[in-house]
Amino acid sequence: MFYGQMEIVSSESIRKNIQLMVLAPLESKMEGAVKEAGPGQFAMLHSPDDSRLLPRPISIYDITKEGFLAFIFALKGEGTRRLSELMPGSRLYVTAPLGNGFPLEEAKEKKRITVIGGGLGVPPMYFLSKALINSGSCSAEVPKKNLDIVLGYRSESELILEKEFEGLKSPDSLPDKEENGTQFFLHFASDDGSFGSKGNVLDLIRYKGIESDIIFACGPKPMLRGIQAVAQEKGIPAYLSLEERMACGVGACLGCVVKTRSVNEHSLVKNVRVCKDGPVFLSSEVEL
Amino acid sequence: MSVKNEAVDVSPKLETSIAGIRFQNPVMNASGTFGNSGEYSQVINLKDLGAIVTKGVSMVPWEGNGTPRVAETPSGMMNAIGLQNPGVEAFLDRDLPVLRGFGTKIIVNICGHSIEEYEAVSERLSEIEGIDMLEVNVSCPNVKEGGIAFGTDPGKLSLVTRSIRKRTKKPIILKLSPNVTSIADMARAAESEGADAVSLINTFTAMKIDIRQRKFFLANGTGGLSGPAIHPIAVRMVYEAAHAVKLPIIGMGGIASGADAIEMMMAGASAVAVGMMQFSRPSILIDVKNQIRDFLIDEGIGDIREIIGIL
Numbered sequence: 001m002f003y004g005q006m007e008i009v010s011s012e013s014i015r016k017n018i019q020l021m022v023l024a025p026l027e028s029k030m031e032g033a034v035k036e037a038g039p040g041q042f043a044m045l046h047s048p049d050d051s052r053l054l055p056r057p058i059s060i061y062d063i064t065k066e067g068f069l070a071f072i073f074a075l076k077g078e079g080t081r082r083l084s085e086l087m088p089g090s091r092l093y094v095t096a097p098l099g100n101g102f103p104l105e106e107a108k109e110k111k112r113i114t115v116i117g118g119g120l121g122v123p124p125m126y127f128l129s130k131a132l133i134n135s136g137s138c139s140a141e142v143p144k145k146n147l148d149i150v151l152g153y154r155s156e157s158e159l160i161l162e163k164e165f166e167g168l169k170s171p172d173s174l175p176d177k178e179e180n181g182t183q184f185f186l187h188f189a190s191d192d193g194s195f196g197s198k199g200n201v202l203d204l205i206r207y208k209g210i211e212s213d214i215i216f217a218c219g220p221k222p223m224l225r226g227i228q229a230v231a232q233e234k235g236i237p238a239y240l241s242l243e244e245r246m247a248c249g250v251g252a253c254l255g256c257v258v259k260t261r262s263v264n265e266h267s268l269v270k271n272v273r274v275c276k277d278g279p280v281f282l283s284s285e286v287e288l
Numbered sequence: 289m290s291v292k293n294e295a296v297d298v299s300p301k302l303e304t305s306i307a308g309i310r311f312q313n314p315v316m317n318a319s320g321t322f323g324n325s326g327e328y329s330q331v332i333n334l335k336d337l338g339a340i341v342t343k344g345v346s347m348v349p350w351e352g353n354g355t356p357r358v359a360e361t362p363s364g365m366m367n368a369i370g371l372q373n374p375g376v377e378a379f380l381d382r383d384l385p386v387l388r389g390f391g392t393k394i395i396v397n398i399c400g401h402s403i404e405e406y407e408a409v410s411e412r413l414s415e416i417e418g419i420d421m422l423e424v425n426v427s428c429p430n431v432k433e434g435g436i437a438f439g440t441d442p443g444k445l446s447l448v449t450r451s452i453r454k455r456t457k458k459p460i461i462l463k464l465s466p467n468v469t470s471i472a473d474m475a476r477a478a479e480s481e482g483a484d485a486v487s488l489i490n491t492f493t494a495m496k497i498d499i500r501q502r503k504f505f506l507a508n509g510t511g512g513l514s515g516p517a518i519h520p521i522a523v524r525m526v527y528e529a530a531h532a533v534k535l536p537i538i539g540m541g542g543i544a545s546g547a548d549a550i551e552m553m554m555a556g557a558s559a560v561a562v563g564m565m566q567f568s569r570p571s572i573l574i575d576v577k578n579q580i581r582d583f584l585i586d587e588g589i590g591d592i593r594e595i596i597g598i599l
C-alpha cells in the first residue's frame with residue numbers, strides 16, 4: 001500500500017456520466033503502487049474538496065503500457081463529479097493498491113474459466129481478463145483453456161469497454177496469445193435486448209450452456225447473489241468482488257464489513273472487511 | 289550565547305507528560321481510526337507518534353452493527369461501527385506484540401456492556417507489560433447497553449471510574465462524551481473518583497436520512513459525528529473541562545492541522561489525538577506533528593508546554 005501524489009495525464013467522459021481517468025506516479029514511491037497493483041484491487045482517490053473528506057474507492061481498470069493507473073468511474077454524487085472536473089495536469093493524492101484482488105493462481109488448474117462483469121463491474125474485469133489471457137495461466141497439466149467473458153449491461157446506451165474487450169482478440173495487443181493456449185469467447189447481454197442477448201448475464205450463461213470450473217465476477221448485488229446460487233448448485237468456486245461503504249479503505253475503521261457464514265479467524269465474529277480481507281471473496285464464505 | 293546553544297534552541301521541545309507518563313510529542317491517533325495492527329505503518333513511521341491508541345477492546349468478541357456503518361457528512365463523517373472487536377485475549381495474543389514493536393507509548397482503549405465487563409477488562413490488562421495507560425470509553429453512542437449510558441450521567445460515570453480504579457494499576461483516562469449539558473460536571477465526576485486524565489471529545493450522536501429511500505442512512509439509525517465539522521465545539525469543551533479540573537486532558541475532535549492542535553492545547557489539552565482525518569490524509573499525524581514544531585519555531589517558543597492552557 002502506498003500513499004502519495006499522482007498526476008492526471010488524461011480524464012475524459014467515455015459515456016454520459018462515465019469518466020476514464022489515467023494517473024501517473026508523481027512521487028517515485030507511487031511507481032511501487034503501479035508495480036504491485038493486480039486485477040481486482042482498488043485505489044482510494046482522495047478528494048480535492050475540503051468539505052468532502054472521505055476518499056472514493058475505485059477499482060483499477062488497467063495499467064497502461066506507460067505504467068499509469070487507469071480508472072473508470074460513474075459520476076454518482078458530488079465527490080465523483082468533483083473528481084471528474086479535475087483537469088489533466090492536476091495532482092491527486094491516491095492510496096493504492098488496496099484489497100486482495102482476484103486469485104489468479106486459483107485459475108491455474110482450471111480448464112473452463114468464466115469472467116462475469118455487470119454494469120460498473122465491467123472495468124475491473126478487463127484488467128483481470130487481460131491478466132488471465134496474458135499471464136500464461138496455463139500449465140503443463142492444463143495446456144489448453146477456455147475463457148468465457150460475459151458482460152452485462154442495462155441497455156446499449158450504457159455499454160462500456162466493448163471495443164477494448166474486442167481488442168483483447170487482436171494478436172498484436174497480446175503477442176503471446178498463441179503460445180499460452182487460452183482460447184476466449186466474448187458474450188454480451190443487455191436487460192432490454194438492445195445489445196447482445198436479451199436478459200441478464202445468468203440468462204445468457206444458461207441459454208448458451210456455458211460451463212465453468214471457476215467463476216470470477218464483479219457487478220450489482222442481485223447478479224452476485226445469482227452467481228452465488230449457481231456456484232453452490234454446481235459445486236464450483238466463484239470469486240466475487242463486493243462493494244461496501246468505506247471510510248479508510250485500509251482495514252483500520254471496520255466500516256466496510258460483510259457478514260460471513262462462519263466465524264472469521266481474524267475478527268473472531270462473523271464479519272470480514274471488504275477493503276482489506278476482500279473485496280474479492282469466495283461466494284461460499286459470505287452472506288449477500 | 290554560543291553558536292552551539294543556538295543550534296539546540298532551533299528545535300523546540302515537543303515532549304509532554306500525562307499522569308507521569310512521558311510522551312515524546314503530543315500527537316497520537318484517536319481510538320478506532322487507526323486499526324490495531326499497524327494498518328498505517330506503510331505510510332508513516334509509527335515510532336514517531338506520541339502514542340498509539342487502540343480500538344476499543346472488550347472482554348469477549350463483539351460483532352458490531354450492521355452496514356452501512358459509515359457516512360460522509362459536510363466536513364466530517366458519521367460512524368456506527370458498534371465497537372466490533374475480537375476481544376481482549378486476541379488483542380493480547382495478536383495485536384499488542386505488533387504494536388509494541390513500533391517502539392512508542394501504547395494506550396489501550398477499553399469498553400464494556402456493563403460495569404462488570406469494564407472491570408474484567410481493566411483487571412485483565414492491569415499487569416500486562418507494554419501498556420502505558422488505559423483509556424475508558426464511556427462515550428460510544430453506537431452501542432445499546434454500556435458505552436454512552438455511563439458517559440452522560442455524572443453518577444454512573446463516577447461509578448465506572450471508581451470500579452475501574454480499584455481493578456487496575458495502570459493510569460486511567462476517562463474518555464468523555466460531548467452529548468451532555470455540562471462537560472465540566474463529567475470531568476469533575478471522573479476526577480473525584482481517581483481518574484488520572486480525561487480525553488475528549490468522543491462523537492456527537494447524529495442522524496442522516498436517505499430521502500429517496502425514506503429511511504435512515506446508517507443501519508443503526510443514529511451514528512457518531514466527527515471530523516472538522518465538530519472542531520470548534522471540541523475546543524470549547526476542552527476549555528471548559530480544563531477550567532473545571534486539574535487533570536491533564538487529551539484533546540480531540542476534528543483536528544486537521546497543526547494549527548487545530550495548537551488551538552486545542554491553548555484551550556487546555558496536554559496532548560492531542562487525530563481521528564477521522566486519518567482517512568482523509570493517511571500521513572496526517574506526522575504532518576500535524578511537524579506543523580506544531582514549525583509553529584513553535586515561528587513563534588519563538590522553546591517548549592510546547594509553554595502554551596498548554598494559556599487561555
Ligand SMILES: Cc1cc2nc3c(=O)[nH]c(=O)nc-3n(C[C@H](O)[C@H](O)[C@H](O)COP(=O)(O)OP(=O)(O)OC[C@H]3O[C@@H](n4cnc5c(N)ncnc54)[C@H](O)[C@@H]3O)c2cc1C
Nearest residue numbers: 054056057058059072073074076077078079080243244245
Ligand atoms: C472496492 C470498491 C471498488 C469500486 N470500484 C468502482 C469503479 O471501478 N467504478 C465506479 O464507478 N464505482 C466504483 N465503486 C463505487 C464508488 O466507490 C462509488 O460510486 C463512489 O464512492 C460514489 O461517490 P460519490 O461522491 O459519487 O457519491 P456520494 O453519494 O457523494 O458519496 C458519499 C459517500 O458514500 C460513498 N459511496 C457512495 N456510493 C457508494 C458505493 N456504491 N460503494 C461504496 N461507497 C459508496 C462514497 O465513497 C462517499 O464516502 C467501487 C466501490 C468499492 C467499495
Ligand SMILES: Cc1cc2nc3c(=O)[nH]c(=O)nc-3n(C[C@H](O)[C@H](O)[C@H](O)COP(=O)(O)O)c2cc1C
Nearest residue numbers: 318319320344367425489490514515541542563564
Ligand atoms: C470510525 C470511528 C471509530 C471510532 N471508534 C472508537 C472507539 O473504538 N473507541 C473510542 O473511544 N472512540 C472511537 N471513536 C471516536 C474517536 O476516537 C474520536 O473521539 C472522535 O472521532 C472525534 O475525533 P475526530 O473528529 O478527530 O474524528 C471512533 C471514531 C470513528 C470515526
Ligand code: FES
Nearest residue numbers: 249253254256275
Ligand atoms: S473501510 Fe475502513 S476497514 Fe474497510
